[in-house]
Amino acid sequence: MSEVAALPLVIVFGIVTVLLVRSREVNWWVASLIFLFGLYVGQTPAVFMISGFVNWILERLTA
Template sequence: MISQGTAFTFAVIFGIITVLLVRSRDVRAWEAVCVGLFGVYLGQTSVVFTIHSLVIWMISGFSHT
C-alpha cells in the first residue's frame, strides 16, 4: 500500500520535472511518461497502486548492483 508521504514525494519530484520540461518546450517519449506519472500521482486515481509498484520495480532495477 502506498502512503501519503510517498505519494506526495513522487508528486513533487515528477512535478518539478514537468515544470522543467514545459519550460524547455522539448518533450520526448520518456519525458511524456514523467508528465503522465505526475498526473497519476497528483490525481490519486485507483490505478496509482499498480503504477506505483511498477515505478518502484523500475527504480530498484536501475539501482540494483
Template sequence: MNEQSATLLAVVFGVITVLLVRSRDCKWWEAALIALFGMYAGQTPLLFAADGLVHWVISIATHT
C-alpha cells in the same frame, strides 16, 4: 503506499514536469513522466497500477 510517499512522488514528478514544459522539447519517456505526475496528483484508480510499475522499475534499477 502511504500519503507521505505519494505526496513526495507527486512533488518530484511535478518539478520534472515543469522543467520539461519549460524546455519545450518533450520525448515519449518525458510524456510518461508527466502522465505519472497526473496519476499521483489526481489519485486516480490507475495509481495502483502505475505505482506497481514504478516500484518494479526502481527494484530493477537498484537490484533489490
C-alpha cells in the same frame, strides 16, 4: 503507497514537468494532455497496479 511516500514523488514529477515545458521540449498543450491522462488514470483501477509497481521499484532501490 502512503501519502507521506507519494508526496516527494509528486513534487519531483511536478518539477520535471514544469522544467520540460519551460525548456520548450514539450508544448503546453501536450503537457496538459499528459496531465489529463495522469488524472484519469489515477481514477481507474490501474492506479493500484501502478502503485504496486512503484512500490516494488522503491523497495529494490532502498534494499
